[in-house]
Amino acid sequence: MINLEHTAAAADTAIAQNENIGTWIGHHLQNSNEWHLPGLHLHLPHFHPVNLFGVQVDLSITNHVVMLVLAGLFIILLFRLALGKIRPYPRGVGALVEMLVVFIRDEVAIANMGEKEGRRFTPLLITYFFFILTANLMGLIPLFSTATGNISVTAAMALITFFATQLFGIMESGPVGYYKNLVPHGVPWYLWPLMFVIEIMGLIAKHVALTIRLFANMTAGHIVLFAFLGLIIIFKSYLVSPVSIGFAIFVYFLELLVAFIQAYIFTVLSALFIGMSVHPEH
Amino acid sequence: MLELDPGMMIWTWITFAIVMVILSKTALKPILQAIESRELSVKENLENAERQRLEAQALLEKHNQLLSEAENQGQKIIKENQLLAEKLRQEILERSRAESAILLEKTTREIEALKESALAELRAEVADLAIGAAEKILLENLDEARQKTVVDAYLQSLPKTMNN
Numbered sequence: 132m133i134n135l136e137h138t139a140a141a142a143d144t145a146i147a148q149n150e151n152i153g154t155w156i157g158h159h160l161q162n163s164n165e166w167h168l169p170g171l172h173l174h175l176p177h178f179h180p181v182n183l184f185g186v187q188v189d190l191s192i193t194n195h196v197v198m199l200v201l202a203g204l205f206i207i208l209l210f211r212l213a214l215g216k217i218r219p220y221p222r223g224v225g226a227l228v229e230m231l232v233v234f235i236r237d238e239v240a241i242a243n244m245g246e247k248e249g250r251r252f253t254p255l256l257i258t259y260f261f262f263i264l265t266a267n268l269m270g271l272i273p274l275f276s277t278a279t280g281n282i283s284v285t286a287a288m289a290l291i292t293f294f295a296t297q298l299f300g301i302m303e304s305g306p307v308g309y310y311k312n313l314v315p316h317g318v319p320w321y322l323w324p325l326m327f328v329i330e331i332m333g334l335i336a337k338h339v340a341l342t343i344r345l346f347a348n349m350t351a352g353h354i355v356l357f358a359f360l361g362l363i364i365i366f367k368s369y370l371v372s373p374v375s376i377g378f379a380i381f382v383y384f385l386e387l388l389v390a391f392i393q394a395y396i397f398t399v400l401s402a403l404f405i406g407m408s409v410h411p412e413h
Numbered sequence: 414m415l416e417l418d419p420g421m422m423i424w425t426w427i428t429f430a431i432v433m434v435i436l437s438k439t440a441l442k443p444i445l446q447a448i449e450s451r452e453l454s455v456k457e458n459l460e461n462a463e464r465q466r467l468e469a470q471a472l473l474e475k476h477n478q479l480l481s482e483a484e485n486q487g488q489k490i491i492k493e494n495q496l497l498a499e500k501l502r503q504e505i506l507e508r509s510r511a512e513s514a515i516l517l518e519k520t521t522r523e524i525e526a527l528k529e530s531a532l533a534e535l536r537a538e539v540a541d542l543a544i545g546a547a548e549k550i551l552l553e554n555l556d557e558a559r560q561k562t563v564v565d566a567y568l569q570s571l572p573k574t575m576n577n
Contacts, residue, residue: 162418162421180420183419186419187419188419188420188423189418189419189420190420190423190424191420192424193420193421193424195421196421196424196428199424199425199428199429200428202428203428203429203431203432206432206436207432207435207436207439207440210436210439210440210441210444211439211440213440213444228444229444229448232441232444232445232448233448236445236448253441253445254433254436254437254441254442254445255433255437257436257441258429258432258433258436258437261436262429262432278425281418281421282415282416282417283417283418283419283421283422283425284421284422284425286417286422287421287422287423287425287426287429288425288429290422291426291429
């Protein structure tokens with residue numbers, strides 16, 4: 132319904148401003164300083180960029196920041212709700228949350244990092260999973276936008292994993308030991324410098340891939356979703372709408388699946404990377 | 414779209430860090446502890462149940478054994494009693510048969526003796542009668558007709574009791 136409203140409104144503006152569909156889609160995916168609610172255009176606070184170590188940092192509260200904060204609040208609320216009802220046996224929302232928590236603890240953390248490290252990193256991984264999942268799913272709710280469709284957000288998340296791998300790897304085997312362990316054992320000494328460079332590049336590539344994977348998956352689905360709806364405006368005919376909406380609904384459910392899968396993949400890969408850095412022998 | 418916005422990244426970190434700290438401090442710790450303690454108790458309960466099951470099975474086997482033993486014993490007792498009863502019956506039968514044979518013999522002997530004594534008595538009586546009759550004849554010395562009447566009269570005079 133809201134999508135239709137959006138479509139109608141966007142169609143009007145598109146005709147009025149001679150905007151093309153591409154910019155319209157881009158406008159929907161990009162971060163902005165406004166939050167459009169029905170009958171209410173929230174202008175979010177805008178700050179002057181501050182100079183932080185020579186980089187101009189714009190700390191304005193943007194739409195995606197609001198989404199992330201809402202996601203965080205939702206998770207905390209969900210866990211409080213689940214926690215308030217801890218019984219000898221799981222039930223209701225608590226059962227769902229507990230199921231996911233146990234799943235991440237056993238199948239993601241302990242399976243990829245071992246018993247001891249798995250238990251240690253379980254809170255981080257659970258926060259990853261729920262945070263990303265909530266942000267992903269919020270993109271599918273009308274009026275909300277997809278914070279995980281912003282590459283800055285996914286890059287920030289991947290950097291958390293990156294710093295965690297470096298930090299815990301160095302804590303585990305010392306700075307020299309950790310970077311020495313990056314190169315697999317049994318490499319001849321003359322190949323060592325080359326392998327070291329390759330491994331460092333691989334380390335960076337892994338996290339860049341982590342960034343791009345989540346960002347691209349969340350963005351692509353939304354582009355397809357809006358493109359199908361945009362067909363109605365391109366053809367300027369309501370006869371297209373059954374096809375458009377049918378496909379849009381299909382893509383919507385696909386996105387629902389992708390939201391879960393990407394949250395899971397991000398969590399599993401983070402667990403794997405951190406696990407590899409704290410267990411260099413693997 | 415592919416440009417990194419440092420402000421957005423910083424906000425992401427801040428949000429993520431706050432969420433993680435609040436979550437792990439207030440929610441995850443108790444939830445994970447509760448899950449672990451529940452898992453432990455489930456494991457314990459399962460082990461207890463398994464142990465109790467084994468105990469119950471052992472007990473059942475013992476009971477079954479006792480039951481079959483008792484049945485065997487009962488069967489044995491019944492058989493023994495049957496044998497004993499049979500023996501006793503045979504004995505009683507034998508004894509009663511012997512007793513009845515003895516009794517029969519004794520009775521027969523008595524009857525024989527009685528018969529003998531009755532015959533002897535009869536014989537003595539008859540002899541007495543003959544002597545009496547001869548005495549009368551000799552005393553009277555009468556003619557034939559007269560003798561006949563005398564004998565008849567004598568016979569008539571005999572007590573009726575002798576008939577049996």
